[in-house]
Amino acid sequence: xxxxxxxxxxxxxxxxxxxxxxxxxxxxxxxxxxxxxxxxxxxxxxxxxxxxxxxxxxxxxxxxxxxxxxxxxxxxxxxxxxxxxxxxxxxxxxxxxxxxxxxxxxxxxxxxxxxxxxxxxxxxxxxxxxxxxxxxxxxxxxxxxxxxxxxxxxxxxxxxxxxxxxxxxxxxxxxxxxxxxxxxxxxxxxxxxxxxxxxxxxxxxxxxxxxxxxxxxxxxxxxxxxxxxxxxxxxxxxxxxxxxxxxxxxxxx
Amino acid sequence: xxxxxxxxxxxxxxxxxxxxxxxxxxxxxxxxxxxxxxxxxxxxxxxxxxxxxxxxxxxxxxxxxxxxxxxxxxxxxxxxxxxxxxxxxxxxxxxxxxxxxxxxxxxxxxxxxxxxxxxxxxxxxxxxxxxxxxxxxxxxxxxxxxxxxxxxxxxxxxxxxxxxxxxxxxxxxxxxxxxxxxxxxxxxxxxxxxxxxxxxxxxxxxxxxxxxxxxxxxxxxxxxxxxxxxxxxxxxxxxxxxxxxxxxxxxxxxxxxxxxxxxxxxxxxxxxxxxxxxxxxxxxxxxxxxxxxxxxxxxxxxxxxxxxxxxxxxxxxxxxxxxxxxxxxxxxxxxxxxxxxxxxxxx
Ligand SMILES: Nc1ncnc2c1ncn2[C@@H]1O[C@H](COP(=O)(O)OP(=O)(O)OP(=O)(O)O)[C@@H](O)[C@H]1O
Ligand SMILES: [Mg+2]
Numbered sequence: 159x160x161x162x163x164x165x166x167x168x169x170x171x172x173x174x175x176x177x178x179x180x181x182x183x184x185x186x187x188x189x190x191x192x193x194x195x196x197x198x199x200x201x202x203x204x205x206x207x208x209x210x211x212x213x214x215x216x217x218x219x220x221x222x223x224x225x226x227x228x229x230x231x232x233x234x235x236x237x238x239x240x241x242x243x244x245x246x247x248x249x250x251x252x253x254x255x256x257x258x259x260x261x262x263x264x265x266x267x268x269x270x271x272x273x274x275x276x277x278x279x280x281x282x283x284x285x286x287x288x289x290x291x292x293x294x295x296x297x298x299x300x301x302x303x304x305x306x307x308x309x310x311x312x313x314x315x316x317x318x319x320x321x322x323x324x325x326x327x328x329x330x331x332x333x334x335x336x337x338x339x340x341x342x343x344x345x346x347x348x349x350x351x352x353x354x355x356x357x358x359x360x361x362x363x364x365x366x367x368x369x370x371x372x373x374x375x376x377x378x379x380x381x382x383x384x385x386x387x388x389x390x391x392x393x394x395x396x397x398x399x400x401x402x403x404x405x406x407x408x409x410x411x
Numbered sequence: 412x413x414x415x416x417x418x419x420x421x422x423x424x425x426x427x428x429x430x431x432x433x434x435x436x437x438x439x440x441x442x443x444x445x446x447x448x449x450x451x452x453x454x455x456x457x458x459x460x461x462x463x464x465x466x467x468x469x470x471x472x473x474x475x476x477x478x479x480x481x482x483x484x485x486x487x488x489x490x491x492x493x494x495x496x497x498x499x500x501x502x503x504x505x506x507x508x509x510x511x512x513x514x515x516x517x518x519x520x521x522x523x524x525x526x527x528x529x530x531x532x533x534x535x536x537x538x539x540x541x542x543x544x545x546x547x548x549x550x551x552x553x554x555x556x557x558x559x560x561x562x563x564x565x566x567x568x569x570x571x572x573x574x575x576x577x578x579x580x581x582x583x584x585x586x587x588x589x590x591x592x593x594x595x596x597x598x599x600x601x602x603x604x605x606x607x608x609x610x611x612x613x614x615x616x617x618x619x620x621x622x623x624x625x626x627x628x629x630x631x632x633x634x635x636x637x638x639x640x641x642x643x644x645x646x647x648x649x650x651x652x653x654x655x656x657x658x659x660x661x662x663x664x665x666x667x668x669x670x671x672x673x674x675x676x677x678x679x680x681x682x683x684x685x686x687x688x689x690x691x692x693x694x695x696x697x698x699x700x701x702x703x704x705x706x707x708x709x710x711x712x713x714x715x716x717x718x719x720x721x722x723x724x725x726x727x728x729x730x731x732x733x734x735x736x737x738x739x740x741x742x743x744x745x746x747x748x749x750x751x752x753x754x755x756x757x758x
Contacts (some may be wrong), residue, residue: 213616239618253609255674264606267599268618277599320617 163190166226166355167212167243167324173220174207174379181207183379184221189324194346194356196366196387199376200400205359206248208376209326212357213245214238225324242270244322246313248329248359252301259284259297262315269320280319287319291345307338311345318349325349327358331365343368363391375400449574453646455687456581457639461660462667462679463588464635467595469665470673472628473608474524475532477661478539479636482512484655486637487644488546491563494645501568501645505638512637513630515542520629524622536661543656562651565644577646584642585680588635593676595631604628605674663690666719670726672733681735686719693718731756 167189174182182204189195197205210216212223214235223231230238244265253261262284266275275283288294291311296304304312310330317325331342339362346369350356360366366373366387373390375382377399383390390396461483468476486508493504523534549556557563570576595601603624606614615621644650663686664679671682693715706714726733729749736742 215612215616234620234622235612235615236618236620239616245616247613251610251613253606253613255605255609260602264602264614264619265617267602270618277597277602280599316613316617 163193165189166191167357168224169208169212169221170224171221172208172211172218172223174204174211174216175219180219180379182211185376185379185381186221187374187381187384189355189357191323191355192353193371194350194358194369196370196373197357197359197376198361198363198366198373198400199382203376204379205376206328207379209245209328209357209359212238212326213243236268239268239320239322240270242321242323243326244269244317244320244324245326246310246317246328246330248332250306250309250313252304252309252312254301256301257297258293258299258301258304258312258315259288261301261312262287262293262319265316265319266321270322283321284315284319287315290318290348291315292341307334307342310334310342314345314349318354322354324355324357327356327360329359329361331360331362339365367391446574449578451687451691453574453578453581454691455684456578456585457643458664458667458683458687459585459680460581460588460639461636461664462671462683463585463592464632464639465664466668466673466675466679467592467604467635468628468632470668470675470679471592471595471601471608472604472625474625474629475529475535475665476629476632477532477536477665478542479535479632479664480656480658480660481539481542482516482633482636483640483643483660484543484546484652485512485515485633486640487650487655488557488563488640489637490641491565491644491650492557494565495558495563505641505645508641508644509634509638512640513634516630516633517626520626521622524625524629539656539661540658543652546656547652558651560651562649563644565648565650567648568645573646577642580642581639581646584635584638587638589676589680591631591635596676600624600627608674662719662723666723666726668733670722670730670733672735675733675735677738678733678735681738682733685734686722689722690715690719728753728756 165188169188170186172182172185173180185204185208197208199205207216211218214230214233214237218231221231222229225238225241225243230241253264256264259281263277263280266280266283266287267277285294285297288297291314293308293311293315296308301309301312314327314330327346331339334342343365346356346358350369356369358365358370370387372385373387374384375390375393375396382399383393383396461479465476465479468474468479489511490501490504490508493499493507494501497504519538523531523538526534546557547555547560550559567573568576595604603614603619606617606619607621607624611621640655643655647654667682667686668679669682670686671680672678694712703711703714729752730736731752732742737744742748
């Protein structure tokens with residue numbers, strides 16, 4: 159992290175085990191205010207588990223997570239949300255019986271402590287956020303009528319509606335085609351432009367290189383490398399563990 | 412607001428013919444039949460309260476509570492004890508029924524609502540059974556504290572036209588239950604509960620305090636159920652384990668909510684009216700004489716159980732959103748509707 163940037167999120171030796179196997183194993187890194195940081199790594203590297211630790215869905219087996227200087231380890235998920243940490247789920251979890259607009263409104267009704275909203279203001283907020291992610295035209299639709307890319311957008315909309323300081327995105331671009339990825343990139347940039355720090359998990363290298371100032375590579379639950387995406391992606395160990403030779407050649411050429 | 416007004420108007424519309432029926436009493440309408448209709452109407456209102464209250468935890472929040480009858484019994488015994496032992500006037504004792512029921516629900520809800528799905532259903536059923544047994548068997552100073560196996564007798568509430576009074580009271584409770592549901596579904600609280608039902612972890616990371624919300628929903632459900640129990644105790648004058656903790660009420664209130672439509676404002680009430688009429692009819696309690704071919708009078712309660720069972724299965728499979736779905740032009744009952752439902756509810 160460059161000097162002059164205030165640290166917002168600080169992971170120190172974060173560890174999470176499932177039945178003796180460490181899915182996240184002593185992960186240490188920081189995220190500064192206003193950054194966009196990428197997390198990459200092979201399947202099963204522990205990326206989602208790490209996000210679950212940050213958002214309070216998993217109890218830590220070791221280490222500490224600090225938010226704006228104070229520990230949030232062991233805190234309930236709703237309290238972490240109130241502090242201003244929002245997230246999406248890799249496997250989308252919409253509220254199926256609600257409309258698109260109502261889904262987003264739940265984020266605005268609860269969400270971070272930036273002022274409790276009554277239903278009326280929450281729905282206005284929901285409309286703004288749906289506009290931002292490009293779901294405005296489908297506000298009244300039931301979730302079941304949404305395509306997969308739209309469901310991913312809804313995940314983002316709901317999290318953004320909580321007015322987070324930090325947004326955790328778990329593979330919101332997986333399964334999208336090139337045009338849709340470009341749209342999603344625009345969406346992330348638009349959210350970032352409103353002053354939100356972003357920590358995103360992505361398999362699509364174009365995304366990491368396109369928006370991230372820094373990338374953290376996870377492998378077997380440990381940090382394999384971190385730094386500027388262009389540098390990290392040329393790292394021999396990263397290529398071995400994750401990218402494969404073919405990609406490395408393409409990157410060099 | 413309009414809906415509350417509508418509910419009150421509907422209650423009046425319901426009451427008007429009944430009060431005229433009451434007036435007709437002097438005009439030689441058979442007294443017995445008249446009283447019976449009042450009794451049935453009061454019981455229906457009582458089940459509207461219970462089904463509507465169950466809907467708050469079971470339908471809106473999605474936690475299938477199988478032991479809500481415990482709150483009916485606790486409400487009945489709270490009011491009953493205050494009247495019979497402490498000699499309190501009925502209307503002073505009544506507010507304590509919902510309070511004590513809600514307090515108890517909050518207490519058991521805290522550990523119980525950590526359980527998911529069928530674990531919660533089974534555990535809540537256990538609580539429902541256990542409370543009934545406790546109430547009957549707790550002794551204090553060598554005497555049964557709550558009247559024991561012989562039950563509790565209350566002094567008769569001295570008021571003209573008691574039947575009508577308790578009918579009004581139960582209808583008022585039903586109106587409160589429906590109005591509360593109407594408010595819940597439009598509030599922040601209600602959106603939180605529905606979010607919990609649809610995906611609890613997603614609700615939590617959006618900032619819903621799931622523990623507090625679930626316990627509050629359970630306590631609210633218990634308060635309304637307890638209110639019905641409190642009214643019942645003074646209305647019935649005699650309470651015991653059998654009439655205040657009947658296990659089949661658990662199934663009935665759930666079936667009513669399912670039949671009418673869970674998660675809706677009026678669905679459980681519609682289900683309560685339909686199902687209670689059917690139960691009374693099959694049980695032979697309605698002052699309508701009829702014979703069911705091949706079924707002796709003794710076997711009728713059994714037949715009623717069988718029909719209820721078949722109905723439960725049929726509703727769950729074919730009308731998953733309840734009969735309220737056919738009101739207001741939302742859907743029409745047709746073969747294609749049933750086929751679509753079957754597709755939705757099967758793997
Ligand atoms: N709740 C759980 N219980 C047991 N094991 C788990 C649980 N969640 C994750 N794991 C295991 O932890 C490891 C890390 O999983 P995780 O989902 O964090 O990987 P990931 O990096 O997000 O992978 P992907 O790229 O496929 O999403 C895997 O081996 C997984 O099987
Ligand atoms: Mg993952």
